[in-house]
Amino acid sequence: MSARLADAAASTSRPLLSIRGLSKVFDNGTTALAHVDLDLATGEFVSLLGPSGCGKSTLLRLISGLVRPSSGTVAWPGEVSEPELGFIFQEPTLLPWATTLVNVVLPLKLAGVNRRDAEDRAARMLALVGLSGFERSYPRELSGGMKMRVSIARGLVTRPKILLMDEPFAALDEITRHKLNDDLLRLWWEERFTAVFVTHSVFESVYLSGRIVVMAARPGRVVADLDNPAPYPRDDLFRTSADYAHLCRVASGALKEAIAA
Amino acid sequence: MSRLPLAGGNALLDDAADGTDAAARPAMATERRVLGLRAGAWPGILAPVVVGFLGLALWQALVVIKGIPPYVLPGPWLVAQTVVSDWSTLSGSLLVTLEITLAALVAAVVVGVALAILFAQSRWMERALFPYAVVLQVTPVVAIAPLIIIWADDVNLSLLICAWIVAFFPILSNTILGLNSADHNLVALFQLYRAGRWQTMRYLRLPAALPYFLGGLKISGGLALIGAVVAEFVAGTGGSASGLAYRILESGFQLRIPRMFAALFLISASGVAIFLVTSWISHLLLRRWHESAMRRET
Ligand SMILES: Nc1ncnc2c1ncn2[C@@H]1O[C@H](COP(=O)(O)OP(=O)(O)OP(=O)(O)O)[C@@H](O)[C@H]1O
Ligand SMILES: [Mg+2]
Numbered sequence: 001m002s003a004r005l006a007d008a009a010a011s012t013s014r015p016l017l018s019i020r021g022l023s024k025v026f027d028n029g030t031t032a033l034a035h036v037d038l039d040l041a042t043g044e045f046v047s048l049l050g051p052s053g054c055g056k057s058t059l060l061r062l063i064s065g066l067v068r069p070s071s072g073t074v075a076w077p078g079e080v081s082e083p084e085l086g087f088i089f090q091e092p093t094l095l096p097w098a099t100t101l102v103n104v105v106l107p108l109k110l111a112g113v114n115r116r117d118a119e120d121r122a123a124r125m126l127a128l129v130g131l132s133g134f135e136r137s138y139p140r141e142l143s144g145g146m147k148m149r150v151s152i153a154r155g156l157v158t159r160p161k162i163l164l165m166d167e168p169f170a171a172l173d174e175i176t177r178h179k180l181n182d183d184l185l186r187l188w189w190e191e192r193f194t195a196v197f198v199t200h201s202v203f204e205s206v207y208l209s210g211r212i213v214v215m216a217a218r219p220g221r222v223v224a225d226l227d228n229p230a231p232y233p234r235d236d237l238f239r240t241s242a243d244y245a246h247l248c249r250v251a252s253g254a255l256k257e258a259i260a261a
Numbered sequence: 262m263s264r265l266p267l268a269g270g271n272a273l274l275d276d277a278a279d280g281t282d283a284a285a286r287p288a289m290a291t292e293r294r295v296l297g298l299r300a301g302a303w304p305g306i307l308a309p310v311v312v313g314f315l316g317l318a319l320w321q322a323l324v325v326i327k328g329i330p331p332y333v334l335p336g337p338w339l340v341a342q343t344v345v346s347d348w349s350t351l352s353g354s355l356l357v358t359l360e361i362t363l364a365a366l367v368a369a370v371v372v373g374v375a376l377a378i379l380f381a382q383s384r385w386m387e388r389a390l391f392p393y394a395v396v397l398q399v400t401p402v403v404a405i406a407p408l409i410i411i412w413a414d415d416v417n418l419s420l421l422i423c424a425w426i427v428a429f430f431p432i433l434s435n436t437i438l439g440l441n442s443a444d445h446n447l448v449a450l451f452q453l454y455r456a457g458r459w460q461t462m463r464y465l466r467l468p469a470a471l472p473y474f475l476g477g478l479k480i481s482g483g484l485a486l487i488g489a490v491v492a493e494f495v496a497g498t499g500g501s502a503s504g505l506a507y508r509i510l511e512s513g514f515q516l517r518i519p520r521m522f523a524a525l526f527l528i529s530a531s532g533v534a535i536f537l538v539t540s541w542i543s544h545l546l547l548r549r550w551h552e553s554a555m556r557r558e559t
Contacts, residue, residue: 066449087453093446097468097550106464110454138550158454 014078015039016162016194017063022072024058024220032058034219036072042161045188045195047205047212049251051259055220056198060087060164063196079161086155086163086193090170092147094139100126100150101135107158125153129183145176149183156187162194169204178239181207185234202255206247207239214251216258223261224254335519343523351508351520355527358504361417361489362531365424369481372425373432374474381440381466382458391437398430402488406495420492420504427488428481435477439470472551475543482535490528 017040024033033055040046048056061067062074064085076083094103101122108118126132129149139147148168155163169177185208188195199205205212206228214224230243238244293300317337323329324336331339344351376394380387406423413419443465451461493506505524512521547554 061449064453066452085453087450089446089450091446093444093450095447095465095468097471107454109464110451110456110460140550140555 016042016076016078018075018077019063020073020075022059022062022074023070024055024062024067025070031219033062034221036220036222038213038222040194040196042078043192043194044211045209046197047209048196048198048215049202049205049212049255050200050215051217051255052200054215054217054258056215057166058220060166060196060198064164083161084158086158086160088151088155088163088165088168090167092139092151094147094150094154096139099136099138100131100142103139103150104153104157107154111158122153122157125157126150128187129153145172145180148172148180152180152184152187156191156193159191160193162196164196166198167200170199177204182235184208185232189233202248202251206244206251207234212251214254214258216261223258226251226254332516332518335522339519340522340526343519344526347520347523351505351523351527354503354505354508354524355531358486358489358493358506358528359531361420361424361504362486362535365421365428365489366482366485368421368425369429369432369485370478373429373477374436376433377436377440377470378462380437381462387437394430394433397426402427402491403495406492410496416496420489420496423492424485424488428485431480431484432474432477435473436470439473440466442473443469472547472553475539475546479536479539479543482539483532486528486532486535
């Protein structure tokens with residue numbers, strides 16, 4: 001057994017993140033989330049799966065602190081203060097006037113890391129996502145998948161405890177998406193961050209995560225919490241296995257119920 | 262305990278890193294050049310020059326064939342001769358006008374950008390002050406120039422103020438628009454990384470505003486010149502300043518029409534030069550990243 005799973009088992013008693021009775025009502029009266037309870041363990045890979053408009057993005061923004069809850073709490077029981085977060089948006093969201101390297105350096109620069117160190121770390125991170133040699137390219141000189149990888153490198157360069165991803169690969173073709181899924185899993189395995197991955201693809205959620213939280217809309221709420229026991233590492237073999245097909249059917253069924261509910 | 266190897270994932274990644282991406286690594290592009298310029302740039306330069314020459318030839322022909330006297334309409338050749346023969350007088354005036362124009366433009370940039378940054382810091386500041394910037398903008402400078410000339414002791418200073426009033430608004434309003442047009446997700450990202458106000462300004466808002474500011478600068482360059490000339494017209498020959506507008510007025514009184522045209526030509530040429538310089542600056546600053554400055558690949 002790997003150290004990782006033992007870690008996860010040990011930390012179930014004290015979650016990294018604890019969400020209690022979380023609701024969000026926007027100024028225009030829309031109830032985006034109603035009464036969400038959710039615990040995240042350190043090192044988990046969790047997918048938030050649900051139909052459009054069920055409040056996945058809103059939940060992610062609440063976790064990140066970008067949006068204030070209307071009621072309920074987002075707490076980090078094991079932490080002294082809010083831990084460092086990484087956030088990856090659906091779009092690459094890069095600075096168009098800055099090179100790839102400068103884009104990845106940005107979080108370190110904002111944190112006051114000195115320039116030499118920051119550039120070293122950023123270059124290593126770029127190599128990790130398979131982009132060495134492109135340090136001096138501008139975003140518009142990169143393909144969609146490459147831009148997304150820059151964005152992942154930027155999200156991970158501060159070595160955050162928790163990485164929040166909002167449908168990061170939704171706009172990419174299937175081949176690129178599979179490749180980035182593999183890259184992401186490998187990085188997660190090596191860097192040992194806690195991953196929260198928003199998606200509306202059943203297949204992606206089953207392939208990536210150890211746990212799938214299914215959400216329903218109007219009002220946005222959690223309707224199912226599925227465990228995905230398939231062991232890591234996962235690769236193309238897993239993608240074509242009977243286990244995978246079975247898990248997809250289960251998740252798909254839960255999602256259908258969520259949409260019908 | 263050891264971690265499990267991740268053979269499948271690694272092989273996939275390495276494959277792509279060495280195959281598709283490395284092969285696409287950027288190489289220096291070589292382009293055909295003619296006389297130091299991109300071959301494709303020449304038609305854009307030659308076309309207006311040819312049109313200009315045709316126009317001048319037509320004008321000259323009209324003057325010669327119809328026998329129009331020079332005090333009604335001098336031909337372009339005579340105007341060119343006058344620029345050369347009266348250069349000692351005209352160059353001094355040109356210098357005065359250019360000095361006022363450039364000083365006004367610099368002041369417009371400093372005040373416009375500073376105010377825009379101030380407004381970006383505080384919505385209340387913007388609400389309280391912006392209407393007065395608009396008032397300044399919509400009041401015709403000819404109408405307030407006499408007042409300003411009375412209030413400021415120095416004629417040059419009053420001309421400068423007039424030119425500044427005309428020039429500063431496009432820079433202010435464009436920069437405000439630019440500072441507010443930073444991508445909202447990027448703003449959220451900066452917030453997430455707990456960036457300070459000044460960091461967000463420096464690394465996000467100011468660069469995002471640059472294309473808008475440069476658009477404003479192009480407009481303001483021409484307006485500063487117009488402001489300087491118009492204000493000098495209003496100040497009239499009573500002023501001690503002797504810019505190009507003063508030369509035009511003077512030539513009018515003395516019926517030295519070719520010199521009037523020569524001064525007019527210098528004003529237009531200055532305007533074109535200012536436009537070219539600001540366009541060039543804008544191109545240099547934006548060419549690597551902004552859509553407006555990129556050539557589309559075909
Ligand atoms: N800023 C806002 N103001 C008002 N309503 C909002 C705002 N943001 C989101 N909403 C509403 O909240 C609900 C949930 O939105 P959210 O963006 O979280 O959905 P989502 O699950 O991320 O959907 P998608 O999969 O389409 O991205 C929607 O009904 C939406 O209209
Ligand atoms: Mg969303």
